[in-house]
Amino acid sequence: MNDSFNRLSICLLVLCFWLSGPAFCLDLYVAPHGSDKNPGTIHKPFASLEAAQLKARKSSEPVNVFVRAGTYYLAKPIVFTPQDSRKADNKLTFKPYQNEKVLLSGAKPLALKWTRQESNIYKAKVAGDVSMDQLYADGQLLRMARYPNYDASSSHFGGYSEDVLAPERIKKWKNPEGAFIHSLHSHEWGGYHYKVVGKETDGTLKLEGGYQNNRQMGMHKKYRFIENVFEELDAPGEWYYDHTDKNLYVYIPNGQDPNRMTWLTPQLKSLVEFRGDAQHPVRNISIEGFELAHVQRTFMDTKEPLLRSDWTIYRGGTVVLEGTENCSIRNCHFKKVGGNAVFFSNYNRHGEVSGCHIEGAGASGICFVGDPKAVRSPSFEYHQFVALQEMDRKPGPKSNNYPAECRVSDNLMHDLGTVEKQVAGVQISMAMDITVSHNSIYNVPRSGINISEGTWGGHLIEYNDVFNTVLETGDHGAFNSWGRDRFWHPNRKTMDKIVAEHPEMILLDVQKTITIRNNRFRCDHGWDIDLDDGSSNYHIYNNVCLNGGLKLREGFQRVVENNIMLNNSFHPHVWFANSGDVFRKNIVTKPYFPIRVNDWGQEVNSNLFPDAKALETAQKNRTDSRSLAGDPLFIDADHGDYRVQPNSPALKIGFKNFDMDSFGVTSPHLKHLASQPPLPVLQQRNASSADSEANWLGGQLRNVSGLGDRSAFGLPDELGVVVEAIKADSPLGKSGLQNGDVIRKIEQQEVRNMGDLMDRYQEINWKGHAVVEIFRNQAPLKLDISFK
Incomplete structure (x- = not known):
């Protein structure tokens, strides 16, 4: 009896082991006091992450690389290749040991001997071959000497001036070579950046750059500034580096001794890279829990035009993923990195960025950008168009070299675009099936979430909290998209003819419906939801638009239903005939704002208007025969609860209440840090009383x-x-x-x-x-x- 019982027990244990998969994993350790000659144990750790990476390659077990507290100055990026790939059941994970604070830094510490020159200006010689793009003193990022001086309250660039390029000012600069000019686009569609390479004989500046925007229309005459000019070194915390004699100058406030400070300058443009391809991807690797900082600015590398959007892009970031499957970035803190935080380039499948805090990035938060060679009949500039007789009429992509089935969830992103202005919290271009869920995105110069064109759709945008957007640019939205797919032509009459004769073309690129649901948006300088220039095949429902309303311009087959638009309304612009657009069961609190709309799509009806006059105006366009007017009777608008009461007229037109407390990040530590959007004071339409x-x-x-x-x-x-x-x-x-x-x-x-x-x-x-x-x-x- 006992022998039979023991044999049964052993068999059950073996079965449990077999069902549960590998029971063992390899733990490796890295510590500042370690040595790469060590075996990588907890008592004899490695000194570098690279040493742990190389040892992990030799293991067929799951590997955890635990990194002990400290700052790790990287001389080069950590690069994962197909050699590092793992099977699904033996993943490789890099993370801090027991939540210790680990900083991965792209900076080089500087040993400087400072001498006082005059007043508050100090000078030090910089030894060796050092790139001086940014400078940190005791952990604080300083500013290049600039004109005008930095002013945090300024609406653009922290200070701007029309006379940056005035001859009388340029005369004051003995040698401005190496300076940078930063400017908005003349129509405020992003920005431009230029490097000063000398002076012309007439006293004007010789400039290189200006390629950072795909709609070339010149720099803005007002919103611009210049930095890295010695004669403008006149404010506390400013610095200037003379590349010729390698002298560094800093304006030190009274009472501070620069020789007692710690000085750092970033040397790397990326800290972690995944480098594979569609045939040989990097698989099943996760980076978790690190702080990543001290990464160079990349505004002069932003050169590659995206398809017909206003964007050019730099395919890089603090973390770069190219050619990956099931790789993830989790719970990391990207602190004031100089360019993009995370960049998914070309082939990526089932990638994930979750639980991260991205603050103060010089460019965008998280980017997904595929290969233009995967696009059929691509055009790159707004006015370009492939002739109809030469156009590839096959649907979908030519290859699989693009991001797909990736997820961005539970991330806090704010104060982005500190350098570049054509940026987004999440940027999507030439990709498919990207999920953007439960993110809080705010304080950005342009959009919170941007979809550059229709290729190839299937994205899910849900439960995000996006506000304080379009702060330094114009003609944009908290959520923005362009279409500009194969059928789109810059000449409207030509495009009307194309889509009338070839309606099958409108979904050749945006094959899958893009869904925007259960989000809260607020844009005070544009639209809350802005579907521009041919954005097609969207389903938009259960969203709260706090201020900017919703715009639909040139596009097809868009269904907008069950949304709430506070202090604003519906903005239909220049619609196509037979667009198939639907706008129904929405609550609007202003009259519609149509521009050149003659054909009102498939259905515009069953909406709730603020008053009879607004409804009557809409009905003159032969829409909204079943719509109603009246107070929606929100449950608690003062506290952001825009569900309607049981006796609301909104329920009579088919509106359904949806959840009002699920927007934004979900992790407790991120919720604690995240700001909330300012809630609007609801405006009464056409107030006319004497004391209004x-x-x-x-x-x-x-x-x-x-x-x-x-x-x-x-x-x-x-x-x-x-x-x-x-x-x-x-x-x-x-x-x-x-x-x-x-x-x-x-x-x-x-x-x-x-x-x-x-x-x-x-x-x-x-x-x-x-x-x-x-x-x-x-x-x-x-x-x-x-x-x-």
Whole structure:
């Protein structure tokens, strides 16, 4: 009896072992005090991650590489190749030991001997072959000597000036070679960067660069600055490096001794790279829990044009994945890296970035960019087009050399684009089936999430919290997309003819529906959701748009339903005939804002409007026969709960409540760090009572009231909005408006009262500025007002 029982027990143990897979794994250790001659045990650890990587290659077991606390200065990136690939049941993981703090740094510590030159300027000789792109003192990132000086309250670049290239200023610079000029695009569609390579004989600067935007239209005349000029070394914390004599100059505040400081300068553009391809991918490797910092800026490497979008791209980042399967970046902290944080290039499958904190990146957060050679009949510049008779008419990609079935989830990304302005929290181009879920993205100069073109669709954008976007650019959204696929032509008449004669072409590239659901968006300088230039095959539902509304421009087969648009509405722009578009069961709180729409798609109906007048205006276009008007009766709008009450008229048009507390990151430590979007004060439409007033862009405004106001302001009638008080550091305070101004028109449209003002602003806020007609000192005046 006992022998039989023992034999049965042994058999069960063997079976359990077989079912559960390998029971053993190899643990390797790395520590600052270790040696690469050691065996890599906890008591005799390696000194470098590379040594652990090489030993892991020899193991067929799962491998955990535990890295002990400390800073690891990398002389070169850690590169994983197909030699490092693992099977699914014996993964390789690099992570800190017991959550110790581990910093992977791309910097070189500098041994400097400082001497005081004059006042607060100190000088030190830099030994060896060192790239001086950025400089850290005691862990703080300093700024190159610049004009104008850095001002954190400035709306663009931390300070800008129209006279950066003025001859009288250039004359002050003895040798500006090596300086950089940073500028917005002339239409504010991203930015440009230039390196100064000398002076022309006429005193102007010789420049290289300006290729960082795919819509070449020149630099902005106003929004620009210059850095790395010795004569502009005039503010605490600024520095200048003379490449000729290798002297470093720093402006040190009074009472500080630079010889007691720790000095670092970044030398690497990436810290971790995965380098495989579709035939020989890098498989089953995970990087977890590290802080990654001190990575060089890459704005002068941003050269590759993407398909017909405004973007050019640098295929690189702090972590680069090319040719991978089942590789992941988890719970890492990307701190003020100089370019992109994570870049998925070309073939990648089942990649993951989750639980990460990306702050202060010079460019984008996470990018997915495929191979243009995988695209059929690609065009690269906005005005390019492959002739119809030469066009490849086969659907889908030519190869598998693109990212697909990857996931970006539970990441906190903020204060991005500190250097480059054509950036996004998540950028997707030439990819398929990318899931972007439960991320918090805010404080970015352009979009939070951007899809550059339709190739090849299938993306899922859900449960994200995206706000404070389009802060330094224009004509964009918190979520932005372009189509510009094969059927798209820059000449509208030509394109109308193409899609009328060949409707089968519209889904040759965007084969799979792109879904945007259960997100919360807010953009105060554009649209909350902006589908531009041929964006097709979208399903958009259960989203809260806090301020900027939703735009659909030129595109096909887009279904928008069950969304809430606060203080704004639906912006249909230049639709195609027979677009197949659907807009139904949405709550809008302003009238529609159509531009050149003659054919209203498949269905625009069963929506809730704020009042009868807005509904009547829509019905004149033969839409919304079953729509209603009235107060949606939100449960608790003051606290962001926009579900409707049981007696809401929204329920009668088929609207269904959806969850209001699942937006953004989910990890407790990221939720603790994440900011929340400012909730809007709901505006009452067409307010006209004598005491109607509102806070708007940092100013207190009210309607013109009676003959007293008419006399006091010198008005011809009793219409307009009076600026009562302005906060100096607010958008309105920086706009050029003054206390006592009376706003009468915006972009030639009449502003009779606060309701008109809000409606006009929502029509043009995507521009970031507008011509405003006011009365000041009892006389009419026109101003070009910035709202940023």
